[in-house]
Amino acid sequence: VWVGGARGGFTGPAGGIYKNFSDNLALKGISSLRLHYRKPNILEECVLDTLAGISLLEYLDINNIILVGHSFGGAVVISAAPLSNSVVGVVAMSSQTYGANRVADISPRKLLLIHGLNDKRLGPHCSEFIYEWAKEPKSIILLEGGGHGLTEVIGEVEEALENWLNDFIP
Numbered sequence: 001v002w003v004g005g006a007r008g009g010f011t012g013p014a015g016g017i018y019k020n021f022s023d024n025l026a027l028k029g030i031s032s033l034r035l036h037y038r039k040p041n042i043l044e045e046c047v048l049d050t051l052a053g054i055s056l057l058e059y060l061d062i063n064n065i066i067l068v069g070h071s072f073g074g075a076v077v078i079s080a081a082p083l084s085n086s087v088v089g090v091v092a093m094s095s096q097t098y099g100a101n102r103v104a105d106i107s108p109r110k111l112l113l114i115h116g117l118n119d120k121r122l123g124p125h126c127s128e129f130i131y132e133w134a135k136e137p138k139s140i141i142l143l144e145g146g147g148h149g150l151t152e153v154i155g156e157v158e159e160a161l162e163n164w165l166n167d168f169i170p
Contacts, residue, residue, distance in 0.1 A: 001065060001068070002022060002032060002068045003037070003049075003050055003069045003076050003077060004018075004036065004072075004073050005070050006071065007040050010036055011034075012068075013094065014153075017150075018034050021158065022034060035050060043075060043098070051083060058084075058086050062086075063086045065087050065088065066087070066091065068091040068092075068093070070094055071095065071096060071122060073092075074094065074130075075096050075099030077090050077092060089110040089111070090110070090112070091164065092113050093113075094114070094116065094121075094126075094150060096126055097126045100130045108135075109137075110138075110167070112139050113130055114143065114150070115128075116148065116152070116153060117142050118144075141156075
């Protein structure tokens, strides 16, 4: 399940990584659900939208779900993950800290944090704080030259996502 930032949307950061990556996953037989919020930038409502997406997948007997969010969406997926037993992993890219304070509740699910070191909107310290608050299993990737949207380091982001997701693919 892919969720956007404060404005929502379906494409994600870095020139549309959500669409591109979900298209590539489909070639491997892995489904994706890209969500747009009903009420963007309202954390609680966006968490409910994410949970509705999870419920739809559960209804379709899809029970190994990974949540991916960018910026505001990082806090959304961190908040939603502990509320569903079907979530097996969480990726938060360039995440904000507001709404991420329950990150420890994600454990024992896997957590990946990705952040650009040149992020001027939400500095890399945000992901570093989230990493400190989280329990294992957790990992953090800080990318030299990456800004908030991660466009400058898209290849590295795609590689990190693919490597991390490979742990879930039989």
